[in-house]
Amino acid sequence: xxxxxxxxxxxxxxxxxxxxxxxxxxxxALSIFGLMKFPMxxxxxxxxxxxxxxxxEDFPVDSSKIISDRNVMVSRDAEGIYAISLxxxxxxxxxAPSESGYKxxxxxxxYDVLGNVLGGPAPKGLNWFEVSLSPTGKLLVDASKTxxxxxxxxx
Amino acid sequence: xxxxAIEIFIENLKKLPLLFKQSLIRHDKPTSDRAKxxxxxxxxxxxxxxxxxxxxxxxxxxxxxxGIMAASSFMILCITGVILMVYYKPSVALAYxxxxxxxxxxxxxxxxxxxxxLATNIMIISVMLHMGRVFYTAAYKGERAFxxxxxVGLYIVTILLSFTxxxxxxxxxxxxxxxxxxxxxxxxxxxxxxxxxxSLFDIGGLTRTMILGSESIGQEALTRFYFIHIxxxxxxxxxxxxxxxxxxxxxxxxxxxxxxxxxxLVNTPKDSYSDKVFINAAPEKTYxxxxxxxxxxxxxxxxxxxxxxxxxxxxxxxxxxxIFTLAICCLYALFVDAPLKEMANPMVPENPxxxxxxxxxxxxxxxxxxFMGGVGIPTIVLIGLxxxxxxxxxxxxLGRWFDDETGLLVxxxxxxxxxxxxIGTLIFLVAFGWLRNWxxxxxxxxxxVLNPGTVLLTAVILWSIHxxxxxxSTRLAAISLFTCFIVFFLILTYFAVYHRGPxxxxxxxxxxxxxx
Numbered sequence: 001x002x003x004x005x006x007x008x009x010x011x012x013x014x015x016x017x018x019x020x021x022x023x024x025x026x027x028x029a030l031s032i033f034g035l036m037k038f039p040m041x042x043x044x045x046x047x048x049x050x051x052x053x054x055x056x057e058d059f060p061v062d063s064s065k066i067i068s069d070r071n072v073m074v075s076r077d078a079e080g081i082y083a084i085s086l087x088x089x090x091x092x093x094x095x096a097p098s099e100s101g102y103k104x105x106x107x108x109x110x111y112d113v114l115g116n117v118l119g120g121p122a123p124k125g126l127n128w129f130e131v132s133l134s135p136t137g138k139l140l141v142d143a144s145k146t147x148x149x150x151x152x153x154x155x
Numbered sequence: 156x157x158x159x160a161i162e163i164f165i166e167n168l169k170k171l172p173l174l175f176k177q178s179l180i181r182h183d184k185p186t187s188d189r190a191k192x193x194x195x196x197x198x199x200x201x202x203x204x205x206x207x208x209x210x211x212x213x214x215x216x217x218x219x220x221x222g223i224m225a226a227s228s229f230m231i232l233c234i235t236g237v238i239l240m241v242y243y244k245p246s247v248a249l250a251y252x253x254x255x256x257x258x259x260x261x262x263x264x265x266x267x268x269x270x271x272x273l274a275t276n277i278m279i280i281s282v283m284l285h286m287g288r289v290f291y292t293a294a295y296k297g298e299r300a301f302x303x304x305x306x307v308g309l310y311i312v313t314i315l316l317s318f319t320x321x322x323x324x325x326x327x328x329x330x331x332x333x334x335x336x337x338x339x340x341x342x343x344x345x346x347x348x349x350x351x352x353x354s355l356f357d358i359g360g361l362t363r364t365m366i367l368g369s370e371s372i373g374q375e376a377l378t379r380f381y382f383i384h385i386x387x388x389x390x391x392x393x394x395x396x397x398x399x400x401x402x403x404x405x406x407x408x409x410x411x412x413x414x415x416x417x418x419x420l421v422n423t424p425k426d427s428y429s430d431k432v433f434i435n436a437a438p439e440k441t442y443x444x445x446x447x448x449x450x451x452x453x454x455x456x457x458x459x460x461x462x463x464x465x466x467x468x469x470x471x472x473x474x475x476x477x478i479f480t481l482a483i484c485c486l487y488a489l490f491v492d493a494p495l496k497e498m499a500n501p502m503v504p505e506n507p508x509x510x511x512x513x514x515x516x517x518x519x520x521x522x523x524x525x526f527m528g529g530v531g532i533p534t535i536v537l538i539g540l541x542x543x544x545x546x547x548x549x550x551x552x553l554g555r556w557f558d559d560e561t562g563l564l565v566x567x568x569x570x571x572x573x574x575x576x577x578i579g580t581l582i583f584l585v586a587f588g589w590l591r592n593w594x595x596x597x598x599x600x601x602x603x604v605l606n607p608g609t610v611l612l613t614a615v616i617l618w619s620i621h622x623x624x625x626x627x628s629t630r631l632a633a634i635s636l637f638t639c640f641i642v643f644f645l646i647l648t649y650f651a652v653y654h655r656g657p658x659x660x661x662x663x664x665x666x667x668x669x670x671x
Contacts, residue, residue, distance in 0.1 A: 091338040093504040105506035107522035108659035119592045123345045123599040
């Protein structure tokens with residue numbers, strides 16, 4: 001009477017059930033995957049990483065100045081102006097100037113005056129940031145752009 | 156003649172207290188054995204216990220009540236935490252002032268905050284000791300393997316609860332501890348930097364952004380830490396704790412030896428049924444079999460030999476431990492104030508910036524290599540802990556401290572070995588420095604692989620392989636490994652608390668720190 005054959009390996013009922021379960025699980029997994037993007041901020045709430053540090057005349061040759069609210073040391077020598085980050089490359093503490101360069105209070109990393117590692121757990125030297133001159137004559141530091149250590153902005 | 160409806164109504168009204176009591180508690184006073192059993196299994200909060208409990212598991216020197224102590228301190232933390240939420244404001248501008256208000260203005264605020272902090276310490280200590288108890292009495296074996304894994308999960312959640320809690324006051328300790336923590340999460344960058352693939356695959360930076368909701372610590376980070384601390388992790392803890400307790404019940408109570416002697420049971424309670432042995436328990440049983448349990452528990456195949464009624468013996472012990480825990484916390488909270496440093500200042504770190512004592516061992520490891528000390532070694536240790544019951548499947552007597560003399564001997568030997576190795580490594584480190592001091596230009600990858608932390612790790616792995624070979628026993632190898640890690644934890648914590656000063660330099664004593 002029935003035209004349904006019974007020699008199939010998976011019955012129609014099982015096939016539909018399995019299909020429904022697979023569909024539900026994959027929809028759930030995909031939505032979780034999509035939601036993973038949710039905690040990643042689309043726009044960082046931080047202040048801009050580019051900031052003005054003053055005019056060239058504010059930095060006489062062979063002087064240096066700490067921009068404390070940005071944790072950056074800006075120095076000038078005969079070759080130009082350069083900005084070294086004071087954020088320790090080990091775990092983000094703020095290094096303090098010492099006799100030989102910089103020392104980190106948290107885990108004792110030691111750097112020389114140009115930010116090269118001398119000791120301690122720091123994996124690499126202090127970051128050097130890009131320095132540029134704005135059209136209005138003010139010097140700009142971009143903390144989002146690191147440059148090779150030793151890169152100085154000639155003025 | 157039928158009674159008047161008014162009369163019946165008045166009669167009901169008179170009997171109201173009794174009727175209400177009968178509807179609330181649906182059995183007699185727990186004086187008979189039957190009523191004692193009913194008390195346990197007809198109450199949703201008590202029925203996770205069995206109606207009768209083995210006398211051996213009530214021995215104070217068997218468990219020291221450590222698991223109950225951990226659960227008690229969690230309860231204290233939940234209650235004091237909710238009270239603190241009345242005044243706490245999770246905002247960068249207001250958080251510090253609101254904690255200051257709680258500490259100095261709110262009536263009883265200081266006491267509640269002290270209590271919250273001390274209960275944290277008690278919880279961490281009791282969770283660690285409880286893990287040690289379960290390990291040394293071999294209570295992770297057989298069907299209990301997964302419950303051990305749940306326990307390791309509970310330990311991780313406990314640590315995370317503590318860590319997320321201390322950003323909330325928004326003081327200097329909070330800010331710099333979380334700066335360090337977030338950068339530990341970002342430390343896989345050490346590896347990707349060394350391989351030169353950070354710009355393509357920055358897993359470390361991605362994790363940090365996920366935690367902080369930003370590039371730096373600000374309002375986003377505070378909001379995230381707040382809701383994770385007060386909601387996500389407590390719920391997760393309860394979700395893990397419920398099966399953790401449930402499984403103890405399903406496995407027939409706490410793990411105990413099969414050859415229990417009268418000597419073992421000195422000073423444990425006894426009741427009229429304790430001495431009875433039933434070959435066929437059915438006709439005389441005083442309780443119903445409520446579910447199938449595994450293992451050779453008193454409920455399988457035997458009568459209630461050497462058991463006592465849970466009501467009142469087990470419950471008095473549990474309440475007693477709860478009151479003891481609360482009493483310690485209250486006493487300390489009266490005399491020891493929770494610290495509150497200056498408001499968070501992103502420009503000046505504390506010097507030295509020390510985490511709470513239970514993180515200082517890891518902080519010492521982190522001062523060798525951020526990635527290995529903060530991510531690599533803790534991950535290896537936690538995975539190793541979780542795998543213990545699957546790699547050590549030797550059949551043995553459960554429920555005795557250190558198993559037997561051989562176990563105690565191996566534990567003592569391992570404690571001495573690890574103490575000597577650890578102190579020796581620290582002396583070498585302080586006296587001669589490490590690779591970076593000798594070769595400033597050495598590639599970071601070499602330091603990640605070869606630092607005091609990895610040296611110690613390798614030493615204990617070799618030691619426990621040696622024990623495994625000598626004694627031909629995985630259980631003894633596990634004992635040696637576990638003992639070594641405990642000793643390392645204690646020595647590194649002690650060293651970081653007392654001998655690390657400003658700039659994480661070595662000092663003999665905190666009084667010798669330079670004044671600045």
